[in-house]
Amino acid sequence: MTMTDPVSDLLTRIRNASSARHDTVDIPSSKMKLEIARIMKEEGYISGFTRMQDDKQGMIRIQLKYAEKNPVISSLERISRPGCRVYVGKSEIPSVIGGLGICIISTSQGILTGKQAEQKGLGGELLCTIS
Numbered sequence: 001m002t003m004t005d006p007v008s009d010l011l012t013r014i015r016n017a018s019s020a021r022h023d024t025v026d027i028p029s030s031k032m033k034l035e036i037a038r039i040m041k042e043e044g045y046i047s048g049f050t051r052m053q054d055d056k057q058g059m060i061r062i063q064l065k066y067a068e069k070n071p072v073i074s075s076l077e078r079i080s081r082p083g084c085r086v087y088v089g090k091s092e093i094p095s096v097i098g099g100l101g102i103c104i105i106s107t108s109q110g111i112l113t114g115k116q117a118e119q120k121g122l123g124g125e126l127l128c129t130i131s
Contacts, residue, residue, distance in 0.1 A: 004082055006030060007127055011076040014046075018064050018071035029058035035111040036104060036127070037062055043102050043113065045073050045130055079103075079126045089123040101131030 003009055010033050017025035037049040037060055047063040065072040080086040093114045096103050103114040107124035
C-alpha cells in the first residue's frame with residue numbers, strides 16, 4: 001500500500017501517541033521526517049529521536065515529552081497537502097500563537113523553522129504548524 005502524504009502520517013502518529021500518553025512512537029523513516037524530528041527536538045517539543053535500521057527503509061523512534069503529565073505538544077496541524085500546496089514568501093511567514101509555536105517550511109536550503117527562514121530571507125512550502 002502506498003502512502004500519499006507521509007508528513008501527515010508522521011504528525012498523526014505523534015498526535016495519537018501523545019494523546020494516548022505513550023513514551024515513544026515508531027514512524028517509517030525518510031529524510032524529510034528526520035529533518036522534521038530534528039527541528040522538533042531543537043525547539044523542545046520532543047525529548048529525542050533515534051533512527052533504527054531494518055531490511056527496508058528504517059524506522060524513527062521518537063521519544064515524546066510531557067510536562068506535569070500533559071503533552072508538550074498541544075496541536076500539530078498540516079498546512080500544505082498534496083491536493084492543495086501552500087507556499088509563502090519571506091514576508092508572508094505566519095506567526096503561530098503570537099510566537100509561542102513554530103511553523104516548519106520546506107525551502108531551497110532545506111527544512112527550516114519560520115524564524116530561521118525569515119532570518120535567511122527565504123520562503124517556501126509551509127508544511128505544518130506546531131504549538
